[in-house]
Amino acid sequence: xxxxxxxxxxxxxxxxxxxxxxxxxxxxxxxxxxxxxxxxxxxxxxxxxxxxxxxxxxxxxxxxxxxxxxxxxxxxxxxxxxxxxxxxxxxxxxxxxxxxxxxxxxxxxxxxxxxxxxxxxxxxxxxxxxxxxxxxxxxxxxxxxxxxxxxxxxxxxxxxxxxxxxxxxxxxxxxxxxxxxxxxxxxxxxxxxxxxxxxxxxxxxxxxxxxxxxxxxxxxxxxxxxxxxxxxxxxxxxxxxxxxxxxxxxxxxxxxxxxxxxxxxxxxxxxxxx
Numbered sequence: 001x002x003x004x005x006x007x008x009x010x011x012x013x014x015x016x017x018x019x020x021x022x023x024x025x026x027x028x029x030x031x032x033x034x035x036x037x038x039x040x041x042x043x044x045x046x047x048x049x050x051x052x053x054x055x056x057x058x059x060x061x062x063x064x065x066x067x068x069x070x071x072x073x074x075x076x077x078x079x080x081x082x083x084x085x086x087x088x089x090x091x092x093x094x095x096x097x098x099x100x101x102x103x104x105x106x107x108x109x110x111x112x113x114x115x116x117x118x119x120x121x122x123x124x125x126x127x128x129x130x131x132x133x134x135x136x137x138x139x140x141x142x143x144x145x146x147x148x149x150x151x152x153x154x155x156x157x158x159x160x161x162x163x164x165x166x167x168x169x170x171x172x173x174x175x176x177x178x179x180x181x182x183x184x185x186x187x188x189x190x191x192x193x194x195x196x197x198x199x200x201x202x203x204x205x206x207x208x209x210x211x212x213x214x215x216x217x218x219x220x221x222x223x224x225x226x227x228x229x230x231x232x233x234x235x236x237x238x239x240x241x242x243x244x245x246x247x248x249x250x251x252x253x254x255x256x257x258x259x260x261x262x263x264x265x266x267x268x269x270x271x272x273x274x
Contacts, residue, residue: 004109007065037070045074049084056088056096056103064103065110072114075131081107118158126262129157133266143273148180150266154247155182162225163248166234167191167198169241176202179243201231201244209260211253227252230259234267236274245270 019027037047048070055063071081085103089096116124133150140146147166155164165181174193178186193202197216201208210216210229226248234243245267249255 002109002113004065004106004113007062008069011062011066045071045076048074049076049080052084053088053091056085056099057092059092059095059099061099061102064099065106068103068107068110069114072110075128077135078107122258125157126258129153130262130265130269134269137269137273144180146273147270148182150270151180151182160249160251160254161247162250163246165246166243167202167246168243169202171240174202176244183248197229197231198244198246201233202241205233205235205241207232207260207264209255211255225250228254230255230263232260232263232267234274235271237272242271242274 015030019030022030037044037051040047042050048067052064052067052071055067068081071084085100089100116128118125132153136149136153137146140149151164151166155161163181163183163186165183165186166179167176168179169176176191176193176198178189188196188198191199191202193199197208197210197213208229208231213226213229228249228251230247232245233241234245236242245263247255247263
């Protein structure tokens with residue numbers, strides 16, 4: 001059992017034992033503690049940040065670990081956590097440094113324990129990728145750079161995504177033009193509407209999920225390694241087709257309803273910036 005699991009197990013056991021022993025005043029305080037960190041005028045994430053700063057200044061390692069665990073569940077980024085640590089240092093001074101060292105060391109273990117993965121929960125994992133994509137779009141002013149970063153995010157985190165890229169629409173010429181992508185170079189930098197899976201998506205404005213490209217008559221071969229493909233349309237704020245997200249896989253039939261649902265959600269978010 002990892003040290004973090006031991007900490008969680010011991011904390012839960014001791015809390016239960018304390019509540020069995022405690023009378024109304026102890027129970028009231030515990031209830032107040034739990035309710036204080038729920039969403040209110042301030043959201044839970046902000047409250048946990050405040051709790052982490054206070055815990056570091058008060059030099060309570062157990063409290064520091066607990067607040068970091070709760071913050072990890074809210075999806076806090078490394079950059080956000082670093083700024084919380086900086087505030088704690090300013091408030092508490094150099095006496096906080098030993099606790100900061102231990103907190104930084106513990107953070108990697110906490111992230112590993114709580115971060116969603118395909119193996120643990122595919123739906124939660126893709127929800128995490130969706131949140132990360134939204135964060136990229138909100139923080140990056142250059143849309144092409146944001147789309148490139150989303151390609152990298154998806155390609156690096158989903159092992160069966162072997163080519164991930166965008167095609168942008170030219171409505172006048174009814175053609176698609178290759179945009180940001182990650183993977184092998186492709187000769188298909190320009191595709192006519194109706195041609196191949198990407199062209200069909202442009203023509204129908206529907207998501208295409210192809211389990212086995214060898215069984216598809218109208219297919220543009222990008223690589224002999226490609227076994228399957230999913231293409232998701234992107235619409236701007238006016239509802240017009242402006243592009244699509246294209247993902248190839250070297251596996252047969254790897255895509256399912258979860259891929260489709262979250263890739264469509266990501267494309268909806270991208271469409272808001274066109």
